[in-house]
Amino acid sequence: MAATNNRSVPELFGDLIGQLSTLLRKEGQLARTEVSENISRAAVGLGLIVGGGAVLLIPALVVLLEAAVAALGDLGMSPAAAAGIVGGCAAVIGLILAAIGASWLRAKSLLPSKTIQQLQNDAATARRQMRYDNELQRAA
Secondary structure: OHHHHOOOHHHHHHHHHHHHHHHHHHHHHHHHHHHHHHHHHHHHHHHHHHHHHHHHHHHHHHHHHHHHHHHHHHOOOOHHHHHHHHHHHHHHHHHHHHHHHHHHOOHHHHOOHHHHHHHHHHHHHHHHHHHHHHHHHHHO
């Protein structure tokens, strides 16, 4: 602290600008990394929707739905009613899965929220430091 009292205002201001510049560079790197991770997560979500949901499950789902309709028909239900019940249940499940996949792709989930929070913390710290340095200069 004693060394800070002997420094001039331009020196303090120059150090502050240098530190802020370094901080902003580091925060930019953090933001790029976080956005990259979020985009990768969204790509995996899209892959799960397309690969797992569409390509692999459609044939299995068709067979299972036909079996369910046949089972309801064997219990005495009309074929149309059995198909309506099974189709309605399949539609509800499909909508739930689509909603889960879409939630992984929302733009909000791609924002670098950790970086935004860190920038807010850094700004608050910089304001406190400037107030402290200003109080030191007034006291001197």
